[in-house]
Amino acid sequence: MNQASGQPSPERIMQIATGNWAQSILATSAIHSLFNHLEAGADTPEQVSKTAGLSPRGTQALLDGLVGLGLVESRDGLYRNSPEASAFLVEGKPGYLGGFAQVVFAGPPNRADLPEVARTGVPVTPExxxxxxxxxxxxxxxxxxxxxxxxxxxxxxxxxxxxxxxxxxxxxxxxxxxxxxxxxxxxxxxxxxxxxxxxxxxxxxxxxxxxxxxxxxxxxxxxxxxxxxxxxxxxxxxxxxxxxxxxxxxxxxxxxxxxxxxxxxxxxxxxxxxxxxxxxxxxxxxxxxxxxxxxxxxxxxxxxxxxxxxxxxxxxxxxxxxxxxxxxxxxxxx
Structure with a gap:
């Protein structure tokens, strides 16, 4: 619902339709340990780029995506993990879920199979x-x-x-x-x-x-x-x-x-x-x-x-x- 006009808004549908974008940003950031670098004190794109070994362009794109997802906070050009990212996305902490994000991103099932499987009720790939x-x-x-x-x-x-x-x-x-x-x-x-x-x-x-x-x-x-x-x-x-x-x-x-x-x-x-x-x-x-x-x-x-x-x-x-x-x-x- 659009708060200003009281009319339905497409924002929620856009978020759902582009859900694989969010998944790829999270998994890629975990693969490159961005949350660890932020937790360790790297708080500018330049510092994150250097410590993570990423291109400046790629670093800024990932940081922007993480801010958009609410996993990283940005203020006056400085970046830090959100409380959720600090608790669950920093390697070595007991609640670390970055590995789970990577497995979901790279592993089965193939979501493109869902229309066919919904029709037949039978998986395309073995269990x-x-x-x-x-x-x-x-x-x-x-x-x-x-x-x-x-x-x-x-x-x-x-x-x-x-x-x-x-x-x-x-x-x-x-x-x-x-x-x-x-x-x-x-x-x-x-x-x-x-x-x-x-x-x-x-x-x-x-x-x-x-x-x-x-x-x-x-x-x-x-x-x-x-x-x-x-x-x-x-x-x-x-x-x-x-x-x-x-x-x-x-x-x-x-x-x-x-x-x-x-x-x-x-x-x-x-x-x-x-x-x-x-x-x-x-x-x-x-x-x-x-x-x-x-x-x-x-x-x-x-x-x-x-x-x-x-x-x-x-x-x-x-x-x-x-x-x-x-x-x-x-x-x-x-």
Whole structure:
């Protein structure tokens, strides 16, 4: 809406139509570590150009784009990171999302396929989940780890994991091992087991060791659809950002295996992009649905009622939901 005239404005449509411009500016700036240079004190285009090894023309174009996106602030010819850029786009900080921006920019899916896939309902390219040794996973897994940190911290607080004493954790499809890294650091008596593809587990083993808790982290290589989780072994189990790529039947099946693997009174923690039952929000999970359309044959962003139904049918009797500081929602089932 045009504030002055009260008439509809095309600005929002222009922003959406040129969304790939914003994506390319963010990813290119992350590739050249512009946010690190700004954070370190380079505050003029000349200084940024020199420290980043970029042309003056390219530097000014990127800085202008970042200012337009609200990621960099400009005043009297001097530039600095916005609070969001300082928190999430400076390499080395725990919330760093620049790697994620680069993976989204360079990796699958091909958005130009969306018209055809919307017509057929079938991906043009194979599902990454069907290709366990696909290098895509080795690029994606470390890049998306920071996305789960807010959820891991919120779940730990909710469950009181830091003060529970000895606790056994099962992380299925755990990727980078970020939950194990966070939770084992909080509780020196906790132990964790992760089930994932062998190449992904190798990444997790390295990253968890870098957090200094690798001696209490173990992995099982395999496809979680067919791997046995055991019976009455774990106090807490995690299923993070996996449900959206699975079919309803597969989610139902894995929740049943989780219920068997948990000790009496144990808790399953599901972290994912959950939408309201009437599919009216939240915005990011709704938009993310198209990624599942492009990459999977049956994946989606599932509703709260979907999770309630699957978990109840799997034998859980207490299902609750908790929003997080990220676009994801935590689901607890006991």
């Amino acid at each position: 990454p989940a069907d290709l366990p040794e696909n290098p895509f996973w080795e690029q994606l897994v470390p890049a998306i780890a920071p996305l789960s940190v807010p959820s891991a911290l919120a779940a730990a607080e909710h469950l009181g994991l830091a003060t529970t004493g000895p606790v056994s954790i099962l992380d299925v499809g755990g990727g980078s091992g970020i939950y194990s890294s966070v939770w084992l650091a909080m509780n020196p008596q906790a132990r964790s087991t992760q089930i994932d593809w062998a190449n992904v587990n190798r990444i997790a083993t390295r990253l968890v060791a870098e957090h200094g808790v690798g001696d209490r982290f173990h992995t099982t290589d395999g496809d979680f659809h067919t791997t046995d989780f055991g019976t009455d072994l774990y106090d807490v189990a995690v299923y993070s950002h996996i449900a959206h790529q699975e079919s309803p039947a597969d989610n139902q099946a894995v929740f049943t295996k989780f219920r068997q693997a948990l000790k009496p009174g144990g808790t399953l923690v599901v972290n994912d992009f959950v939408v309201e039952d009437d599919r009216s929000g939240p915005p990011f999970p709704l938009i993310f649905h198209t990624t599942m359309l492009l990459q999977t044959t049956q994946g989606s962003t599932w509703t709260r009622n979907d999770y309630r139904t699957w978990l109840t049918d799997a034998g859980f009797t207490d299902v609750t939901f908790q929003p997080t500081a990220s676009p994801a929602t935590l689901v607890y089932a006991r």
